[in-house]
Amino acid sequence: MHGHLPLDEFLVQIRGFLGSYYVALATMNAIAALYLWQTGKSKIWLRVGPIELSSSLACLAASGLFLLVSPIAYSVDPSLVDVISIPKPLRAGLDKAMTPVSYSIGTFFVLAVLFVGRRWFSRPEIAWTGLNLSLLLMGFSMTDQNFASVVTKPDNVPIVGLVFLLGFFTWLATRRAVLNDERAARGEPPLEALDSEKVLVWPDLVYTELICMVALTALMLLWAIGLQAPLEEPASAMKTPNPSKAPWYFLGLQEMLVYYDPWMAGVVLPVTVIGGLMAIPYLDFNKLGNGYYTITQRRFAYVTFQFGFLVLWITLIVMGTFLRGPNWNFFGFYETWDAHKVEALNNVDLSQHFWISLLNRPMPKAPENSDLLVKIVYVVFRELPGIALIAGYFTVLPPLLVIFPPFSALFRNMYLKMGFLRYMVMSNLLLTMALLPIKMVLRWTINLKYFIAIPEYLLNF
Amino acid sequence: MPSLSEIIRESQIWKSIFRHPMPVDRRNRIVVMLTNFFLHLHPVSAKKQGIALSYTWCMGGVTFFLFLIETITGVLLMFYYRPTLEWAYSDILALRDVTSLGLMRELHRWGAHAMVITVWLHMYRVFLTGSYKPPREFNWVVGVILLLLTLLLSFTGYLLPWDQLAIWAITVGSNMARAHPVLGHEGPGAALLTVDGIDMITNASDARFGLLGARFVGEETLNRFYVLHCVAIPLAASLLIAIHFWRVRKDGGISGPL
Structure with missing residues (x-):
C-alpha cells in the first residue's frame, strides 16, 4: 500500500489510464454536442455577431479541451503534468483542512445545498457542467500518488463507480421530481400519468431487457479483462494488516465503531436499519407520491430517507474506504498513509462530565467486598444522568415533539394519523438514526465518549 | 423449394418446443408471452410509461x-x-x-x-x-x-480466496458477533448466563463461534x-x-x- 515510486515511473504507470480517460471525456462531450445539435435541443445562450454561443457549441469546446489535455497526460513530462494537476499547496491545504468533522459537515452541507437549490442544480446544462467538473477534478487528482493508490486499489474501483452512479441517478430522479412538482403546482398530473397507452410486452419490454443483458455482459467482460481481481499474500493469522478493513459495503458500520461499541455498531444498529427499512411501508401513511417521482408531496419521507442513505450510509462508506488509514486514523485525499501518525484521544464519559466536572465530586463507587446487588445499584446511580437522558430521549421526547412547536407542526398530524404505537415505533427509529450524528457532534465538541458507561458489564452506550 | 429455416420451423421437434408461429403479429406476440416458461413472468401488455427506462x-x-x-x-x-x-x-x-x-x-x-x-x-x-x-x-x-x-x-x-484481504475482512466483520448482546462472550449481558460460577457464553460457545465454527x-x-x-x-x-x-x-x- 502506498509504495512510493519515483515521479517519472509513477507517471509512466498511469499515463495509459489517464490519457484514455481524457479521450473518453472528450468523446462523451462530443456525443453530447452532436445529440444537442441534431435533436435541436441546443439552447442559444449568447449571440456575438454571426456566431451563436449555444450549449451544443459549449459541449464541443469542452470536448476539444479534454482532447488537448489527453496528450499532456500522456507526455510523462513532470512540468507539463503539473499543469493538469491540482496545485501542490492546494492539495496540502485540503489535506490539512480535512478532518472527520469538516468532511462530515462538508458533505452534509453540500448535499443540503444541492437539495435546497435542486431546481437550479437539476437543470440539464448545470448538471452536465457539474459532472464534467467532478470528472475533471478526479482526473486532476489522479496525478497525485496518494490519491491514485487508494482509488485504483481494485476493490475500491466499484466505490468510485457507485459514487458517480448515485450522482447520476439522484440527478435523474430529482429532475423528474422537480418537473412533476412544478406540474402539480399548476394543477397538472405528473409526467408518468401523461401517457397511459398500453403496449405489448413483446417486443417493447422484452427487447429492452435483451439489450440491457447484452450491454451488461459486454460491460462485465470489459471490466473483467481490464481489471484483475485482487489477490494478496496467502492468509496468515500472524500478520495483521494495518488498517484491517471489512468489505467496503460494511465500512459505514466499521466507521460507526468510532462512536459506538461493537454491540451497537455491529449488531443493534444493523438490525435496526434492516428492521426500519422493512417497517417503512407500514409507517408511511401518506398516500401521495405512489408511482411517480415527487419531493414536495412527501417531503418528510424523502428527506429522512436521503439523510439515512446518502449522508449516513454512503458518505460513511466513502470515508471508511478512502480516508481511513492505519489505526483507522483519518487521512486527507492526498495525504500519505503514515502508520505512525498519532491522534490524541481524550474522550470523557457523560458520568465523568457530570460527577467530576459539574458536581466536583468523586464518582460514586460501591464499598469493597459489597454484594452484587449493591454494586449494581451503585453503578446505576453513577450512570443515572446518562440513563435518564437516553430513556427520556426515547420515551419523553416523542410526545414532546407532538405537543410543542416548532416540531408539533410536523409531528402532531403524524401522531393523529398513526396512533400511539405506530407513532412511537416511527419516532424511535427516527431518533435512533438521529443519535448517530448527535453523538458525532458531541464527540467533536465536548469529547463525549459514552452516554452510559458500564464497562463492568460491557454495557457502554 | 422451402428454405432451411422453414424446414426447421415446420419440423415436429421445433413445433413441440414452440407451439405457435414466430411472434411477428399481434396474436402471436400475445401467445408467446403465455406459452413460454421464461416469458410468462411478464404480463402480456404493460403501460408504456411504466416500462420506460x-x-x-x-x-x-x-x-x-x-x-x-x-x-x-x-x-x-x-x-x-x-x-x-x-x-x-x-x-x-x-x-x-x-x-x-x-x-x-x-x-x-x-x-x-x-x-x-x-x-x-x-x-x-x-x-x-x-x-x-x-x-x-x-x-x-x-x-x-x-x-x-x-x-x-x-x-x-x-x-474463499483465502488471502490476507479475505481472512482479515472476515475477522473484522465477524468480530462484531463477539459483542452480540447476551449471545457474544464480549457482549453486554453475557456474564448473566452463568451457572454455578461457570460461564455459559465463552469464546467457544458464543454467536461468533457459531458463525465461524471455531474461535478464529x-x-x-x-x-x-x-x-x-x-x-x-x-x-x-x-x-x-x-x-x-x-x-x-x-x-x-x-x-x-x-
Missing part, C-alpha cells in the same frame, strides 16, 4: 441478470476450487495465472460488487417513486431481505462459508426472488400513478 432504471432486472452471471460463473468456479487450507489459495492463484477461463473469477468478483451496487440502486428507485406503498408493502419487505441476502452472499464469498477464522470457517455461499444462501435467495417476481405481478405490475 427513465422511470425504472432497469436496476431490478440488472440485479437479477447479475445473479444469473454469478450463478453460472460460480458453478464453473466450483468445478475447480477446493475449499481447504491446503488448496484454496493456490487454486485461486492458478485461476489467475494458468487456468483457461480463469477470467471467470474476475467476472464473479466484479459481478458481486456490481450486484451490491445495483441492488442498492433498485431500492433507491423503488423508494423515490413511492412504489413500496399499498398494495406493494409486502414485496418491499421481501426486497429488503433480498438486499440482506445479497450482502451476505458477497460477505461469505469474500473469504480457520478451516472450519472456510468450509462453513463455502456451504453458505454456494448452497444455503443461493437457495434462499432463489426462493425469495421467485416470490418477489410473482408478487410484482400479483400486486398490480410495475407501479405507476393511480
Whole structure:
C-alpha cells in the first residue's frame, strides 16, 4: 500500500489510464454536442455577431479541451503534468483542512445545498457542467500518488463507480421530481400519468431487457479483462494488516465503531436499519407520491430517507474506504498513509462530565467486598444522568415533539394519523438514526465518549 | 423449394418446443408471452410509461441478470476450487495465472460488487417513486431481505480466496458477533448466563463461534462459508426472488400513478 515510486515511473504507470480517460471525456462531450445539435435541443445562450454561443457549441469546446489535455497526460513530462494537476499547496491545504468533522459537515452541507437549490442544480446544462467538473477534478487528482493508490486499489474501483452512479441517478430522479412538482403546482398530473397507452410486452419490454443483458455482459467482460481481481499474500493469522478493513459495503458500520461499541455498531444498529427499512411501508401513511417521482408531496419521507442513505450510509462508506488509514486514523485525499501518525484521544464519559466536572465530586463507587446487588445499584446511580437522558430521549421526547412547536407542526398530524404505537415505533427509529450524528457532534465538541458507561458489564452506550 | 429455416420451423421437434408461429403479429406476440416458461413472468401488455427506462432504471432486472452471471460463473468456479487450507489459495492463484477461463473469477468478483451496487440502486428507485406503498408493502419487505441476502452472499464469498484481504475482512466483520448482546462472550449481558460460577457464553460457545465454527477464522470457517455461499444462501435467495417476481405481478405490475 502506498509504495512510493519515483515521479517519472509513477507517471509512466498511469499515463495509459489517464490519457484514455481524457479521450473518453472528450468523446462523451462530443456525443453530447452532436445529440444537442441534431435533436435541436441546443439552447442559444449568447449571440456575438454571426456566431451563436449555444450549449451544443459549449459541449464541443469542452470536448476539444479534454482532447488537448489527453496528450499532456500522456507526455510523462513532470512540468507539463503539473499543469493538469491540482496545485501542490492546494492539495496540502485540503489535506490539512480535512478532518472527520469538516468532511462530515462538508458533505452534509453540500448535499443540503444541492437539495435546497435542486431546481437550479437539476437543470440539464448545470448538471452536465457539474459532472464534467467532478470528472475533471478526479482526473486532476489522479496525478497525485496518494490519491491514485487508494482509488485504483481494485476493490475500491466499484466505490468510485457507485459514487458517480448515485450522482447520476439522484440527478435523474430529482429532475423528474422537480418537473412533476412544478406540474402539480399548476394543477397538472405528473409526467408518468401523461401517457397511459398500453403496449405489448413483446417486443417493447422484452427487447429492452435483451439489450440491457447484452450491454451488461459486454460491460462485465470489459471490466473483467481490464481489471484483475485482487489477490494478496496467502492468509496468515500472524500478520495483521494495518488498517484491517471489512468489505467496503460494511465500512459505514466499521466507521460507526468510532462512536459506538461493537454491540451497537455491529449488531443493534444493523438490525435496526434492516428492521426500519422493512417497517417503512407500514409507517408511511401518506398516500401521495405512489408511482411517480415527487419531493414536495412527501417531503418528510424523502428527506429522512436521503439523510439515512446518502449522508449516513454512503458518505460513511466513502470515508471508511478512502480516508481511513492505519489505526483507522483519518487521512486527507492526498495525504500519505503514515502508520505512525498519532491522534490524541481524550474522550470523557457523560458520568465523568457530570460527577467530576459539574458536581466536583468523586464518582460514586460501591464499598469493597459489597454484594452484587449493591454494586449494581451503585453503578446505576453513577450512570443515572446518562440513563435518564437516553430513556427520556426515547420515551419523553416523542410526545414532546407532538405537543410543542416548532416540531408539533410536523409531528402532531403524524401522531393523529398513526396512533400511539405506530407513532412511537416511527419516532424511535427516527431518533435512533438521529443519535448517530448527535453523538458525532458531541464527540467533536465536548469529547463525549459514552452516554452510559458500564464497562463492568460491557454495557457502554 | 422451402428454405432451411422453414424446414426447421415446420419440423415436429421445433413445433413441440414452440407451439405457435414466430411472434411477428399481434396474436402471436400475445401467445408467446403465455406459452413460454421464461416469458410468462411478464404480463402480456404493460403501460408504456411504466416500462420506460427513465422511470425504472432497469436496476431490478440488472440485479437479477447479475445473479444469473454469478450463478453460472460460480458453478464453473466450483468445478475447480477446493475449499481447504491446503488448496484454496493456490487454486485461486492458478485461476489467475494458468487456468483457461480463469477470467471467470474476475467476472464473479466484479459481478458481486456490481450486484451490491445495483441492488442498492433498485431500492433507491423503488423508494423515490413511492412504489413500496399499498398494495406493494409486502414485496418491499421481501426486497429488503433480498438486499440482506445479497450482502451476505458477497460477505461469505469474500473469504474463499483465502488471502490476507479475505481472512482479515472476515475477522473484522465477524468480530462484531463477539459483542452480540447476551449471545457474544464480549457482549453486554453475557456474564448473566452463568451457572454455578461457570460461564455459559465463552469464546467457544458464543454467536461468533457459531458463525465461524471455531474461535478464529480457520478451516472450519472456510468450509462453513463455502456451504453458505454456494448452497444455503443461493437457495434462499432463489426462493425469495421467485416470490418477489410473482408478487410484482400479483400486486398490480410495475407501479405507476393511480
